[in-house]
Amino acid sequence: MPQGRPAIPMSLQRQLLVEAGHRCAIPTCRSTPVEFAHIRPYAQVRAHAFENLIALCPTCHTRFDRGDIDFRSMRQYKLNLGLLSGRYGPLELQALQWFADDTTRQEIGIPRGLDWAFGNLTRDGLAEVVDRPPTWDSVGDGSSGTVGLCLTARGHDAIRRVLKAEPIG
Ligand SMILES: [Zn+2]
Secondary structure (H helix, E strand, O other), X not given: OOOOOOOOOHHHHHHHHHHOOOOOOOOOOOOOOOEEEEOOOHHHHOOOOHHHEEEEOHHHHHHHHHOOOOHXXXXXXXXXXXXXXXXXXXXXXXXXXXXXXXXXOOEEEEEOOOHHHHHHHHHOOOEEEEOOOHHHOOOOOOOOXXXXXXXOHHHHHHHHHHHHOOOOO
């Protein structure tokens, strides 16, 4: 650490680690251990701000410092990370991951009445809940049945953009 530069406070380090899931923030890397990189160089900003810091593994950090990963890409990784970890709940993130793992997947069955857990995905237009006729699943067993959670075209596009570090929009 250069002389005169204060350490990154522990609480801020913890926020950054939680944001990135304690792994390198680059979605195609996700390695450990991680360290902290200033997206705009510390020499320019002279501060440790959450918005300007990102958790990276040493390899990605070095690649960023060398310019193999440029500033705009890194800013986009940070934005996408914030959007995903800040906005969507664990079930929503798992659903996105499930769709991202195999882009031919069309639908997840969820218990009717659990659609609230996917509220931000549906509000943002990334997914929609589609009703299913009672014959589609358990008829007459007293349960309230199942509905389908489908990615919209916008949702498919958002997953593609996150994986490629392009703006989500
Ligand atoms: Zn990495």
